[in-house]
Structures are given as structure tokens and as C-alpha cells.
Amino acid sequence: MGVRERIRERVREMGETGMAAGSAIVSLNSAGISSKPHRKIAHFRQLSSRIKVPHFLNLQCRSPSFSSSGIKAHVASIEQANTEAMPKVEAPVVIVTGASRGIGKAIALSLGKAGCKVLVNYARSSKEAEEVCKEIETYGGQALTFGGDVSKEADVEAMIKTAVDAWGTLDVLINNAGITRDGLLMRMKTSQWKEVIDLNLTGVFLCTQAAAKIMMKKKKGRIINIASVVGLTGNIGQANYSAAKAGVIGFTKTVAKEYSSRNINVNAVAPGFIASDMTAKLGADIEKKILEIVPLGRYGQPEEVAGLVEFLALNPAAGYITGQVLTIDGGMVM
Numbered sequence: 001m002g003v004r005e006r007i008r009e010r011v012r013e014m015g016e017t018g019m020a021a022g023s024a025i026v027s028l029n030s031a032g033i034s035s036k037p038h039r040k041i042a043h044f045r046q047l048s049s050r051i052k053v054p055h056f057l058n059l060q061c062r063s064p065s066f067s068s069s070g071i072k073a074h075v076a077s078i079e080q081a082n083t084e085a086m087p088k089v090e091a092p093v094v095i096v097t098g099a100s101r102g103i104g105k106a107i108a109l110s111l112g113k114a115g116c117k118v119l120v121n122y123a124r125s126s127k128e129a130e131e132v133c134k135e136i137e138t139y140g141g142q143a144l145t146f147g148g149d150v151s152k153e154a155d156v157e158a159m160i161k162t163a164v165d166a167w168g169t170l171d172v173l174i175n176n177a178g179i180t181r182d183g184l185l186m187r188m189k190t191s192q193w194k195e196v197i198d199l200n201l202t203g204v205f206l207c208t209q210a211a212a213k214i215m216m217k218k219k220k221g222r223i224i225n226i227a228s229v230v231g232l233t234g235n236i237g238q239a240n241y242s243a244a245k246a247g248v249i250g251f252t253k254t255v256a257k258e259y260s261s262r263n264i265n266v267n268a269v270a271p272g273f274i275a276s277d278m279t280a281k282l283g284a285d286i287e288k289k290i291l292e293i294v295p296l297g298r299y300g301q302p303e304e305v306a307g308l309v310e311f312l313a314l315n316p317a318a319g320y321i322t323g324q325v326l327t328i329d330g331g332m333v334m
């Protein structure tokens with residue numbers, strides 16, 4: 001006999017014998033509907049649809065075999081009790097840095113669609129960031145924008161405070177914001193070096209340190225740093241960028257070790273060449289050369305990176321992955 005049939009039968013018995021509401025609660029528990037809080041970060045919408053016990057009881061109230069007003073009152077009080085005892089599954093609160101365009105935008109949309117509350121950070125593109133929020137809201141999610149430079153400590157503190165003030169906590173941080181200032185080493189200006197290191201490496205340090213303060217108190221969190229395959233291989237004309245991304249990889253492994261006892265998973269995703277504004281400026285000739293070294297023969301899409309990040313950020317199966325660098329590069333680095 002299935003769960004619904006067992007409950008229906010039990011409720012019918014109550015109608016015949018006038019049993020107390022408490023027995024019906026026992027019956028619900030023995031039918032396998034647990035009232036224990038579900039602690040895992042998971043797809044909020046899927047989970048919340050699985051725990052709508054009161055809605056199921058509503059259906060029983062309308063059953064013709066269940067018409068006496070005394071029994072209706074019992075069921076109403078069971079429903080009330082279950083609503084109060086029902087596990088409160090909160091949508092994970094996520095910050096995505098540099099989420100107005102490209103890979104960050106795709107990540108914000110993917111996590112918003114999965115039911116997260118998303119802070120969409122940007123530096124200059126406020127209109128684009130607003131559009132990302134609107135799109136998340138069309139999926140029924142919650143989002144807000146935060147304009148700020150994540151290479152600046154004060155901006156990072158204000159960003160974390162904005163998320164916590166709005167939603168009370170922080171569960172997931174995606175360090176995505178990044179820039180390139182390419183040039184051969186012999187001609188690279190110190191300003192080119194500093195700009196890239198400040199945002200792509202120091203920014204990751206600042207955001208991670210601030211976010212981890214919140215996550216360590218609740219002993220739960222996931223941090224995903226967007227590195228790059230050039231942090232593993234190096235790349236002509238990108239001494240600054242490769243150094244920053246290699247730094248992010250070393251940083252990821254260290255922080256994963258430091259925070260493992262606090263149940264905070266820290267991983268890096270290292271994309272190859274992904275279609276975005278960053279790669280659009282490379283030009284057709286360089287693109288042709290790049291595609292010759294990509295076994296799959298095409299650029300990756302931001303949505304493909306977002307799918308991997310969503311897995312690391314939300315999936316219970318990713319709970320046992322930490323300190324790793326996952327390449328997503330069409331086979332460039334094997």
C-alpha cells in the first residue's frame with residue numbers, strides 16, 4: 001500500500017472512530033513523512049515541493065468520507081501543527097562577482113533558476129546587472145544588484161553586508177570577476193601587472209576572507225573560484241593574468257585545507273576559451289589559432305561553465321569535492 005493510501009485509510013478510520021489529532025500525526029510519521037529539518041543545500045524548488053504535507057492534507061479534507069465538522073476541526077489542527085513543525089527550507093544565498101556579463105551572468109542566471117537568492121555584483125554595467133536580476137525574478141527567484149570594485153576592501157565589505165542585510169546569511173560565493181591587460185613581458189607596464197593582480201587575485205582573497213567569516217560560524221559553505229587553464233599552462237602575452245590565475249589555484253587549495261574542518265568546500269574552475277566579451281576582443285586570426293589547439297574545435301559557452309559551477313555550488317554530490325581544479329576547456333589541457 002502506498003503512502004497516500006495508508007494516510008487516506010488512517011484518516012478514514014479517524015472519521016469512523018473520532019480519534020484524536022495526535023494519533024494522526026503519529027500516522028503521518030509512520031507513513032514515512034519526516035519532520036526532521038533537511039540540512040543539505042539542494043535545489044530549493046525541488047525540495048520544497050517534496051515537503052508540502054499540509055497541501056496533501058487539504059485534499060483529504062475535501063474527501064466525502066470525511067465530512068463531520070468535528071473531524072474537520074481535528075484535521076485543521078493537524079494541518080496547523082504540521083505547518084508549524086514543517087522543516088523551513090531556505091533558498092541558498094549566493095554572491096556572484098562580475099555577474100553583469102559573460103560567464104558571471106550565466107552563473108547568476110543558472111543559480112537564480114535553481115532557486116537561490118542571488119547578489120549580482122558588477123563594476124560599471126549597472127543596466128546589464130539590472131537585466132540579470134529581472135531575468136532571475138521571471139523565474140520566480142530573488143536577486144539584487146551591487147555595484148562595487150571587488151579589488152577594494154571597503155567595497156567587498158559593503159557587498160557582503162548588503163547580502164546579509166537582505167537575506168540574513170551567505171551560503172555560496174562565486175569569485176568570477178576578472179580582467180585581462182595583455183602584453184608581452186618586455187613591454188608590460190607595472191600598471192597592467194597591478195590591475196590584473198589586484199582584481200583577479202587580491203579580489204579573490206578579499207571576497208573569500210569576508211565570506212568565510214560568515215560561513216565558518218554556520219559551519220557550511222561553498223566557494224568556487226573562476227581560474228583559467230592559463231594558470232596551469234601559462235600563455236604568451238599573459239604573464240600578469242597567468243600569474244594571477246595560478247595564484248588563485250594555489251589559494252584555492254590552501255583555503256580548502258584551512259576551512260575543511262568548518263565544512264566549507266573550496267574549488268576552482270579553470271575554463272579554456274569561452275565565448276564572452278573577454279575573448280571577443282582577441283580577433284579572428286587569434287581565434288583561428290586557438291581553435292587549432294582545442295580538440296573539440298570550438299569555444300565553450302558561458303552556460304557550460306555555469307552548469308559545472310552550479311553542480312559544485314548546490315549539488316549534494318559535490319559535498320565531497322574540495323581543493324580541486326576542474327578544467328572545462330574542450331580538451332585543451334589533458
Ligand SMILES: NC(=O)c1ccc[n+]([C@@H]2O[C@H](COP(=O)([O-])OP(=O)(O)OC[C@H]3O[C@@H](n4cnc5c(N)ncnc54)[C@H](OP(=O)(O)O)[C@@H]3O)[C@@H](O)[C@H]2O)c1
Pocket residue numbers: 097098099100101102103104121122123124125126148149150151175176177178179199226227228229270271272273274275276277278279
Ligand atoms: N572568457 C574566457 O575565455 C575565460 C577563460 C578562462 C577564465 N575566464 C575567467 O572567467 C571570469 C569571467 O570572464 P568573462 O569572460 O565572463 O569576462 P567578461 O565578459 O569580460 O565579464 C567580466 C565581468 O567582471 C566584472 N568586473 C570587471 N572588473 C570588476 C571589478 N573591479 N569589480 C567587480 N566586477 C568587475 C565586469 O563588470 P562590468 O560589466 O561592470 O565591467 C563583468 O561582469 C574571469 O575571472 C575570467 O578571467 C574567462
